[in-house]
Amino acid sequence: MMLKNKVALITGVGSGMGEAMAKLFAAEGANVVGADINQEAINRVINNIRETDGAAIGVKADVSQPNDIEIMIKSAVKEYGRLDILVNNAGIMDNFVPVAELSEELWDRIMNVNVKGPFLACREALKIMLKQGRGVIINNASVGGLFGTRGGA
Secondary structure, eight states: OTTTTOEEEEESTTSHHHHHHHHHHHHTTOEEEEEESOHHHHHHHHHHHHHTTOEEEEEEOOTTOHHHHHHHHHHHHHHHSOOOEEEEOOOOOOTTOOGGGOOHHHHHHHHIIIIIHHHHHHHHHHHHHHHHTOOEEEEOOOGGGTSOOSSOO
């Protein structure tokens, strides 16, 4: 078990890669803190991990909100005493709305979740990790950030 007793906080845990990482980390022995904006999805993933004898808690969090980020980080430390791994995985898309039609509100939401969210989480996690003298941060990004496609901003 490569991650035995490590504490891993994973954002965007309610589906896709976040869900897969949470299950894999738990199977490798990590204590998982799963964060997502969707409480039902969090519950489903956390319950699935627990049903397979994994250790996990869920935290409802909007990663674009500094208060939610603080609660998310503090929940990990309160439950498990430390934070070893932060995985910034949460992200949203613009649904390929053409730039000429994209609202400023949607643009701001995308930037706040995909860019500001990881910054906020890193800043809070580093406060804990620097005190501990160790920690790992993984920032997950879409291939769309490297290679553009037609449609969408």
